[in-house]
Amino acid sequence: MAKDGNNGAAPFLPDRLDLDSLREAATRCEGCDLYRDATQTVFGEGPASARFMLVGEQPGDQEDRKGAPFVGPAGRILDRALEEAGIDRDDVYVTNAVKHFSFVLRGKRRIHQKPTAAEVDACRPWLTAELALVEPEVVVVLGATAARSLLGPAFRVTRQRGQPVPLGDGAGALAVATIHPSAVLRAPDRDAAYAGLLADLLVAAGTVNDRRGSP
Numbered sequence: 001m002a003k004d005g006n007n008g009a010a011p012f013l014p015d016r017l018d019l020d021s022l023r024e025a026a027t028r029c030e031g032c033d034l035y036r037d038a039t040q041t042v043f044g045e046g047p048a049s050a051r052f053m054l055v056g057e058q059p060g061d062q063e064d065r066k067g068a069p070f071v072g073p074a075g076r077i078l079d080r081a082l083e084e085a086g087i088d089r090d091d092v093y094v095t096n097a098v099k100h101f102s103f104v105l106r107g108k109r110r111i112h113q114k115p116t117a118a119e120v121d122a123c124r125p126w127l128t129a130e131l132a133l134v135e136p137e138v139v140v141v142l143g144a145t146a147a148r149s150l151l152g153p154a155f156r157v158t159r160q161r162g163q164p165v166p167l168g169d170g171a172g173a174l175a176v177a178t179i180h181p182s183a184v185l186r187a188p189d190r191d192a193a194y195a196g197l198l199a200d201l202l203v204a205a206g207t208v209n210d211r212r213g214s215p
Contacts, residue, residue: 044095
């Protein structure tokens, strides 16, 4: 696969598209400069037949070290909210808009740094391929960076969260945006922030049930 910095991750995609081959190919991605300092690529995880796809911003410090998405404190918040919303974790595929950890060093600590628009765009081919393979019924968009990648720069989570909107991927999926679970940890009122996250996940769960004709 030839490298081409103008195409971001696209030249690194494998010829055979399935989740295993994507995950393996992503370990070699150099579509933007984030790979230089990150420990490893953190690809999505979950069943290929998942009805829900959850898309966050990027791996955090613990995710980068362990090589799996949503395994840190924000992941524990998310797991709790999914359970309370009645969303089976085995029916969820989780991933991020950006597959490498973006950070700045402060002493020995690695401090999260928001990915740039160029880095989000460079990583978009991986997310596009995941969406095409999983074909979820509802995509839960966690935070502003994921919203930019999936719904465009004009979308505002603060104004449009909890509202099912067409994903625009041509597959008929709907998207429900909400805050990233890490925002609950940073919020002055964590209980209120968590209640908002849960309410949005309940909308996502209800949207799938409505589409399936479930009670």
